[in-house]
Amino acid sequence: MKPEFAKIAGWLLFGSLVLSIVSAFTHLSSFWAGVPVWVAAFLLLPFAKPNQKKQVIVLLVIGSLCLMFGVFHGIDSRYLLVALEANQKVVNMLIAVGFLKICTGSGAADSRTLPKGRRALLRTLLGAHLFGSVLNMSSVIIVGDRLARQQQITPVQGLLLLRAFCICAFWSPFFAAMGLTLVSAPGSQLSTLVLYGIPVSLAGIAVSAWEILRQPAAKELHGYPMAWDSLWMPCFLALVVIFAHEYFSSLSVLTLVSVTTVSFTALWLILNQGIQQGSQKMIQHIESGIAGSGGEVVLFAAAALLAAGVAGVLTSLDLHLAPAHFGYLEASITLLILVALAMTGMHPVTSVVLAGSVLAPTVSDPNLLGLTLLMGWSLGISLSPFSGVQLSIQSRYEISAGTLLKLNWRYALVMYVVCFMLLWFYCR
Incomplete structure (x- = not known):
């Protein structure tokens, strides 16, 4: 991508972030924050990865046709505003979390000797999971490159990186999975999703640890030099967001995450580098770092158009595709469908938006739907050879898709049973 395009897109998305935060505290309509997202999305679309670009174009075409169909059949303007918002709160949470990369210089870890053995791998799995719960995909690259x-990188180490990242989607408030779930399952509560997501995460970590540590080569493999100075930040920020949500319940979790991460980054830079140098770092990230999330931005914008279009068609035709009752059995079937869609190459953003559009209007318990969407996201990206994290690991560390699939299918079956049991327990 040309630097000038990255600079323009960066300032547009930062402007959207500012407008989004302002709209949360004032009477400014939130759809205004979506306008710069759409401008940036069309600017960034030519630079998206080929597979992602095809999927985005399909979503834009289908969403536009559905929205036009709805307009010609008399739907009201709220669906147009939903499309215009471009999932701006989720996009802006993603942009805000990206600022934390400034605070995670890897110099200290680069100078440490890599530990070796099963204990080192276990610490890497746990540490990379906590690290990734805030930094998202960046954690995979930071740990993997080191x-x-x-x-x-061996297949076992690649599996460790994959699992540490994917399991975060079950519970992390800083993950796009949580942000989109809270939007797609209106009324779902962060505290409930985290409370039930953490046990599933612990089960996923336990299963992964058992699989990885029993490998014969485990005692000879190196792990990442995890230490408190690497892990205090994700733990601290997660606690701040969770407790802040309890005291400022009128603010959306997405806004709280955005405000917390940007404020933390600014304060960290001022304390460590001073106002002048800290400001330069922030500007540098806006002009060159934000555009690195361009693929996600265009995907979220296209998914917003699709969601608005599908909802508009269902409303105009008075169709109700959701089951009359949505309990643990229906949730488990939905989860299986979400994983199957991921295996076809459909991005979880698309499948979650579609599931939310169809089910949310009639589901009586939005938390049950939210848990199902989070589980579908996590299991889908961990199993599908087409998920973004798998493609990154495959290409960057030369691990074949077939190898990862062979290492993952048993985990997916076990975790599906775990998810089924938790959904049953929640409904009971």
Whole structure:
């Protein structure tokens, strides 16, 4: 991507972030924050990865046709505003969390000797999970590149990176999965989703640890030099957001995450580098770093158009595709469908939006739907060879899709049973 395009897109998305935060505290209509997202999305679309670009174009075409159909059949303007918002709160949460990369210089970890053995791998799994719960995909690259400098990443180490990241989607408030779920399942509560998501995460970590540590090569493999100075930040920020949500319940979780992460980054820069140098770092990230999330931005914008279009068609035709009763059995079937869609290459953003559009209007318990969407996201990206994290690991560390699939299918079956049991327990 040309630097000038990255600079323009960066300032547009930062402007959207500012407008989004302002709209949360004032009477400014939130759809205004979606306008710069759409401008940036069309600017960034030519630079998206080929597979992602095809999917985005399909979503834009289908969403536009559905929305036009709804307009010609008399739907009201709220569906147009939903499309115009471009999932701006989720996009802006993603942009805000990206600022935390400034605070995670890897210099200290680069100077440490890599530990080796089963204990080192277990600490890496736990640490990379906590690290990734805030930094998202960046954590996979930071940890993976450090391991790759020691020697070629093995399939077992690649599996560790994949699991540590994917399991975050069950519970992390900083993940796009949580942000989109709270939007797609209106009325769902962060505290409930986290409370029930953490046990599933612990089960996922336990299953992954058992699989990884029993590998014969585990005792000879290197792990990442995890230490408190790497992990205090994600733990601190997660607690701040969770407790702030209890005291400022009128603010959306997405807004709280955005405000918390940007404020933390600004304060960290001022305390460590001073106002002048800190400001330069922020500007540098806006002009060159934000555009790195361009693929996600165009996907979220296109998904917003699709959601508005599908909802408009269902309303105009008075169709109700959701089951009359949505309990643990229906949730488990939905979860299976979400994983199956992920295996076809459909991005979880698209499948979650579609599921939310169809089910949310009639589901009586939005938390049950929210848990189902989070589970579908996590299991889908961990199993599908087409997920973004798998494609990154495959290409960056030369691990074949077939190898990861062979290492993952048992985990997916076990975790599906775990999810089924938790959904049953929740409904009971």
